[in-house]
Amino acid sequence: MPKYFYFARDKAGIKVSGVEDANTQEEVVNRLQARGLTVVGILTEEQQQISTALNLNISSKIKFRPKHGRVTSSDLTLFCRQLATLLGAGVTILRSLNVISQQVNSRRLYETIKLLEKNMEAGLSFHEAMGKFPKVFPELWVNLAESGEASGNLPIVLSRLASYLEQTEAFRSKIISALIYPAILLLVGTGALFFLTVKIIPTFIELFKGFNIELPLLTKMLFSFSSFVRGYFLIIIGVLIVCFFAFRKYISTRDGRKQFEQFLFKAPVVGEFFRVIAIERFTSEMSTLIESGVPILYSLEIAERSVGSVILSEIVAGVKNDVREGKTLSQPLEKSGFFDPMVVQMVAIGEEIGDLSNMFKRLNNYYQEYINTFLTRFTAMFEPVMLVFMGIVVGIMVIGMFLPIFQLTQIK
Template structure:
């Protein structure tokens, strides 16, 4: 019977290595998993394990791009969950996945994960070395999965969370892209008429020595100012934008801007809904994966992406630490709608907090999608009317002198 070397971790994260006789690597894998061990790698003694060929998949000879996109992380998580669920060891799973990665940067990251795990680090510790790729949410969920022995299940939940978020972002971009394109096209048309068409007509009118209508004079003056001082106007706008960015880069500046976002007419509720959607999505995923409520709130505080709401979550966390139910500080904050508070209250009472938070998340996703659909439907005719009005004024202003010249003729 062949002898195999194995590298495992127990539920406390301690590295366990050894040798054991088994009919096959799959047989040994089953036996080790039955002992509640997390199998990192198994190799037959005396066999030279070639990394390039260990998975039976040829590595990609040419990476398509360098940067990492969100789709890479979604695919990586789903593939890793599937492979681990099928009983493949972590190292071999990473090796298989790395050969199919389209991003050079992500390929290097996965190679580094393998290297660190071979040196004895756990998967979550190896991921923590790449904070720009794997967020706190990733690291803590993987740690929870390793500790409970349910890594494949938790990665599957994480993949579902990432896929849901990616689909939601895609819908947001799709809803906002048409109004943005419409605005850019309209602005470009107006600038072209102001810089090119109006000056051409102006030179023509001067040759006839006629008194120009007030509207035509105003349009020509605007055209002159833009052509002569456009570079300064653009530079001033760029300088103001740069100063604004520097201001928002400070914590106080960012807090002020984010506080104003929630007070904006019409859009304030949209910003609030987006933040609550993200908060409920992350918190439900963390709690469902077995992460303690206080630790879940701490992760949500760091990753919610809004300092004002992060301060609120911090206060909520401290209140829960003092023994109060989650619903109480949520209600006291005044930020969350009564519906959210009631859903959380019911979830706590029946011991179904994660499913209730998922329902909150589904509600706010639907709310945001419907809001953007209505906004797009309203914005499109308003934008068309506005552009038609402005361009119409320009056309009228250019043709009024022509009518005067025709009358004089």
């Protein structure tokens, strides 16, 4: 019969370890939980040998210099993947944290990992230790870690979380990359118009001062606009800066954020895109949570706080209350009017066959494809639209500048 090496804590938080003969790892977990123990880790004989080798061979005297002070999403994603890999290889969690701490690039994350080690040595579980650092570890992490520890499948749960984070990071990078070119076009176009306004048009103003002719209305308007921009340039910049920070302050409030989201979701062309982004994040989180063994009500509660949209958060709160009262998940989703019929139908099917996690994963894949397609089409459409717009504006400026010259030619 296989041997399993276990690491656990009793109700007082005291470390307990030993060896159990059992057919499966689940059998060991059930035995330990029946004794009132909280399972921290279970290793096979092979995994225990790997763990021992690491403990003997990895020096703690590695010279380590973090490269930066902040904690980026990439730092957290890499930390989660490394931890999942080490735990899956049979390394104890404390040893895994010690190994990872010597490799992270963030000074703050390094200090946090060291504090995690101290808290766990003092008797806290992994998720309890993480919960002490809400500014570093999102609530989603803490809840998934709690689920993994309770089931004895922490390495598997962390591996799923790492996959979720890697997928989210790659998807975010793809969106940013797709929007870089339109942003550059917009920036270059704005810069060109600014140059024409403050440099080229004033040259024509000085040129036409010596001519005793009535300037066309278009030329007068361009001259007035140029004079206004040059005369009040600092004031205009100051007003724009104040408006920017006032807007940021406004949308940092819940009411302000909600009104801004309402505007985005109803905006022509891009409104549907922003709504789909919110649904994509919701389906991604629900898939990860349910697959990791988090109960549906608790999953909705976590999604409510971490979905990133005030409007969707309020909808999820209503869905959670309806589910608590005994309704199926698909019913309040349909009642909200926010989700597409496809979401409602697939969730209903998932409830019927008992496979909600897979249905949410399929929905998430669909919405990611939708977003990718939208970005591809938007980028392809934005370039000609921007070029036509710039051509019209520059054309109006050129016509306005040369109309007086045409008049002079006719007079002569």
